[in-house]
Amino acid sequence: MKNNRIVILGMGTVGTGFVNTYHLNQEIIEGKLGGPLNITRVLVGKAGKRRSVDLPKDLYTEDFEALDLENTDLVVELMGGVEPAFTYLKAALKKKCHVVTANKELMAKKGAELIGLADEMGVLLRYEASVGGGIPLITTINDGMASNKVVKMMGILNGTTNFILTKMTRDRLSYEEALGQAQDLGFAEADPTADVEGFDAAYKLAILSKDAFGVIPDPEEITRQGIREISLEDIEYGLELGYKIKLLALGEKKNAHVELSVQPALISVDHPIASVNQEFNALFIEGNSLGEIMLYGKGAGGMATGSAVMTDVMEVFINGRKYVGSCKEKNMPVNNIGLSPYYVRMEVLDSPGVLGQIAMIFGDYGISLDSVVQRARGLEIAPLVFITHDVVRDKLNRALREIEGKDYVVKIQSIIKVVR
Amino acid sequence: MKNNRIVILGMGTVGTGFVNTYHLNQEIIEGKLGGPLNITRVLVGKAGKRRSVDLPKDLYTEDFEALDLENTDLVVELMGGVEPAFTYLKAALKKKCHVVTANKELMAKKGAELIGLADEMGVLLRYEASVGGGIPLITTINDGMASNKVVKMMGILNGTTNFILTKMTRDRLSYEEALGQAQDLGFAEADPTADVEGFDAAYKLAILSKDAFGVIPDPEEITRQGIREISLEDIEYGLELGYKIKLLALGEKKNAHVELSVQPALISVDHPIASVNQEFNALFIEGNSLGEIMLYGKGAGGMATGSAVMTDVMEVFINGRKYVGSCKEKNMPVNNIGLSPYYVRMEVLDSPGVLGQIAMIFGDYGISLDSVVQRARGLEIAPLVFITHDVVRDKLNRALREIEGKDYVVKIQSIIKVVR
Numbered sequence: 001m002k003n004n005r006i007v008i009l010g011m012g013t014v015g016t017g018f019v020n021t022y023h024l025n026q027e028i029i030e031g032k033l034g035g036p037l038n039i040t041r042v043l044v045g046k047a048g049k050r051r052s053v054d055l056p057k058d059l060y061t062e063d064f065e066a067l068d069l070e071n072t073d074l075v076v077e078l079m080g081g082v083e084p085a086f087t088y089l090k091a092a093l094k095k096k097c098h099v100v101t102a103n104k105e106l107m108a109k110k111g112a113e114l115i116g117l118a119d120e121m122g123v124l125l126r127y128e129a130s131v132g133g134g135i136p137l138i139t140t141i142n143d144g145m146a147s148n149k150v151v152k153m154m155g156i157l158n159g160t161t162n163f164i165l166t167k168m169t170r171d172r173l174s175y176e177e178a179l180g181q182a183q184d185l186g187f188a189e190a191d192p193t194a195d196v197e198g199f200d201a202a203y204k205l206a207i208l209s210k211d212a213f214g215v216i217p218d219p220e221e222i223t224r225q226g227i228r229e230i231s232l233e234d235i236e237y238g239l240e241l242g243y244k245i246k247l248l249a250l251g252e253k254k255n256a257h258v259e260l261s262v263q264p265a266l267i268s269v270d271h272p273i274a275s276v277n278q279e280f281n282a283l284f285i286e287g288n289s290l291g292e293i294m295l296y297g298k299g300a301g302g303m304a305t306g307s308a309v310m311t312d313v314m315e316v317f318i319n320g321r322k323y324v325g326s327c328k329e330k331n332m333p334v335n336n337i338g339l340s341p342y343y344v345r346m347e348v349l350d351s352p353g354v355l356g357q358i359a360m361i362f363g364d365y366g367i368s369l370d371s372v373v374q375r376a377r378g379l380e381i382a383p384l385v386f387i388t389h390d391v392v393r394d395k396l397n398r399a400l401r402e403i404e405g406k407d408y409v410v411k412i413q414s415i416i417k418v419v420r
Numbered sequence: 421m422k423n424n425r426i427v428i429l430g431m432g433t434v435g436t437g438f439v440n441t442y443h444l445n446q447e448i449i450e451g452k453l454g455g456p457l458n459i460t461r462v463l464v465g466k467a468g469k470r471r472s473v474d475l476p477k478d479l480y481t482e483d484f485e486a487l488d489l490e491n492t493d494l495v496v497e498l499m500g501g502v503e504p505a506f507t508y509l510k511a512a513l514k515k516k517c518h519v520v521t522a523n524k525e526l527m528a529k530k531g532a533e534l535i536g537l538a539d540e541m542g543v544l545l546r547y548e549a550s551v552g553g554g555i556p557l558i559t560t561i562n563d564g565m566a567s568n569k570v571v572k573m574m575g576i577l578n579g580t581t582n583f584i585l586t587k588m589t590r591d592r593l594s595y596e597e598a599l600g601q602a603q604d605l606g607f608a609e610a611d612p613t614a615d616v617e618g619f620d621a622a623y624k625l626a627i628l629s630k631d632a633f634g635v636i637p638d639p640e641e642i643t644r645q646g647i648r649e650i651s652l653e654d655i656e657y658g659l660e661l662g663y664k665i666k667l668l669a670l671g672e673k674k675n676a677h678v679e680l681s682v683q684p685a686l687i688s689v690d691h692p693i694a695s696v697n698q699e700f701n702a703l704f705i706e707g708n709s710l711g712e713i714m715l716y717g718k719g720a721g722g723m724a725t726g727s728a729v730m731t732d733v734m735e736v737f738i739n740g741r742k743y744v745g746s747c748k749e750k751n752m753p754v755n756n757i758g759l760s761p762y763y764v765r766m767e768v769l770d771s772p773g774v775l776g777q778i779a780m781i782f783g784d785y786g787i788s789l790d791s792v793v794q795r796a797r798g799l800e801i802a803p804l805v806f807i808t809h810d811v812v813r814d815k816l817n818r819a820l821r822e823i824e825g826k827d828y829v830v831k832i833q834s835i836i837k838v839v840r
Contacts, residue, residue: 021568144560146452148445288444289724294715296692296714297714298712311567
C-alpha cells in the first residue's frame, strides 16, 4: 500500500506553487495517484511567517531533525542553493527517500553525486523543474527522444536577461534602464549577477548536458559571458544586418569533446528562437534521427515550476521509474574551440584607407569577412562593423590585438558570436 | 526474460524511418532495451519490392496470417488508413500483443475502441507518432503535464497547408501556384484533399482532444474549413492589419462542452505561432497551473516519425507502462458556438454612404467593429474589409445575409476567424 508521504524543504514561491497546484487540481491528481498526497512536514526558515498557501500550521518546522525521514516516502527540495540542501538530500537518500528537486545550482554542481547515491540506495531522483520552469525539457530529452542521440542544443534559458534584451531591442532602452524595469517588475533580483553574468543559464546548460550528451561538466568549465556589455549600438547594427541579440546557451557534441557555452549572440531574425521575447524561454534540441524540435514557455514562476515539481512527484508514486533515456556518462572534455562567425564593432579614425588596412590585417590572419558596415558621420571618429566568416576565437583575438595596436583604431568595442 | 519480438505492418516512409533509426542508433537503443529488438516479420503489399532499408528478404510477407502473433510481443502498425489496419490491430490486441501505431486516421476514428480493447487485454497501445511526426506532443500532454488540467490548445498540425500559406504570404503566390510547388517538393499529394480541406488536422485534433480534455469526438463533429478559398487579397489585408493567416486547429474546454475546430484564421504577427513557417508544425498547450507552453518541429518525415515510433516501442519494452496522465473520458458535447472576432472582406459599389449603411446593419445586430479598411481604387467597385469584435458566428451570418441583400453590395468574399 502506498502512503505517498512527502516532506517539503522550503516554502517560497515554488513551494507555494507546488502546494497550490495540488489544491487546484486535487481531484485529478488524487485520481491518478490513487489517493491523497500526504504532506507530513514542511521545513522552513521561519515557521511563524505568513504564507499564501493553505497548510496546517503545525506542519511547519525549522528543524531538519524533526522531519522523521524514516516514515517519509519522498522529499521535495525547493530551498535553492547548494547548502544546506546538499547535506539534507544526502541524508534523505541514505534513508531511502525518493527526491524531487527544483534546485538548478545544486543539480549543476552536485547532480552526479546525488544521482549516484540515489542509484546506490535504489531510490529515484527527479529534477524537471530545475531547468526551464514548467517546460518539460528534461522529460523530453530523456524520454521523448529516447531513440535519438542528441547532437546539438541551443536555448534561451534565462528569462531575466531575455526580458532585458527584449526591452533594449523593442524600446531602445539602455541596459541600465531595461534592468531597472526588470527589477521593478520582479523579473530581476536586486543583485542581478547570477542572471546577467550568465551563471543561471550555465547551471541549466550543465544539467542539460548530462541528460542530452551524457557529459557532466563542472559549471566552471562552461565558457560564459554575460550581457552587461551589450550596448544599444550593437543591437541596432545587429538589426540592420538581420540579427537579434539573445543570451544563448549552446551545446554541441563532437566526436571527442563537447562544446558548451553561454554568451550573447547574434541570431538571424528569421530563426524561431529570435521570436522568443520577454521573459520566455525556449530550447532547440537536435536529435540525429528526429531532427530539430523546440520547446517554448515561461521558464519561471511559482505555479508553472510548482506544477513541474508535482508532475515529477506523480511520476515517482505512479510509475516509480527512472528516465528511459538516461545517457551513460562519458568522460569527455568540455571546451569551446569551435569555429564561428563573429560580429566586431570598433571605432576608427574617419580617414581614407582605414577600412582597407584593417581588412588586410584580417586577411593576413586568414580571416575572411561576410559583411562590413561603414558609416561616415562627418566626425573625426567613425564606427566600423564587421561580420566575419567562421574563425577560431583565438585567431580572431590575435588579429584584433594587432588591429587595436594601430594608431587609426580608437577602440574595439564589441566582439559577439554569430549563430546561424 | 524479454525477447522484444516485434512485427511491423507496412514498410513505407515511416517504416523505413523506423528501421533506419534502429540501425543508426543501434548501440544506444539496445543499451537501453538491454538487448536487441527482434524484428520477426514485416507485412507488406508487395514482398519483392526494392526498399531503402536493410532487412533480410525472408522477413517480408504479404499474408497477415503468416505473422505468428502468438510469439510476438509488440505489433508496430505503419500502414495508414482505417482498414485493414483496424482489423489487424484488433486481432493483435486479442492475442495480447502490445501495439504502437503512427496511424492518425485510425486513432481518430477508432482510437477509443482500440484503447478499450488494449485495457481489457492488459496490454499497451501507444501512438505518439500519429500526431506531429517526431514532436513529443502526446507524451507531453499525458506525462509532462500530468499535474495540470489542459484548458486550451492551438496548433498548426498540418505541414502541407502551412507550406502553402507560407509560400502565399512570403512570395505572393496564388493558392494554385503554392500548391503546385508543394506537390513538386513532395509536401503535398497528387490529390491534396485530406490536407487542404483540413481532414488531416481534424484527425490529429480529435486524438489530442482525447488526451488533453478526456473528450473523444467523432472527427465529423469538428468544425472544419480548408484553405482552398484563401486568396492573396486576404493574406495582404491581413498583413496590413498585423495578422498572418494560418490553418489553426483550436481546442478549448468549457464547463459543459468542448470547442474543437480547424480553420484558416488570422493571428497576430507577434504571436509565436505566426512565426511557424514552411512545413513546420507547432502546438500551444495551456495548462491551468503551468500556463502556456509550445512545442515546435517538423510534423512529418520518415526519420522523425520513425524515431517517435521507436521511442514508443522502447517505452513499452523498458517500462511497460501507460501514460501517467490519461484523462478519464467524459461525455461532453463537441461544438463550436464560441465568441470570436471575424475578418470580413466584401466588394461594394464605390459610392458615398455605403460604409455607413453597412456599419449601421452590423450595429442593428449588436456587432461592433474593431477595424475597417476602405480603399478607393477609382473604380466602380471597391473592396471593404472589417474586423469585428467578439461575435457568435450565427449572428454574424445573419447580419451578412442582410448586408449581401443590399444593392450596393456586390459580394461577400471572405469570412475568416481572428485569433488573439
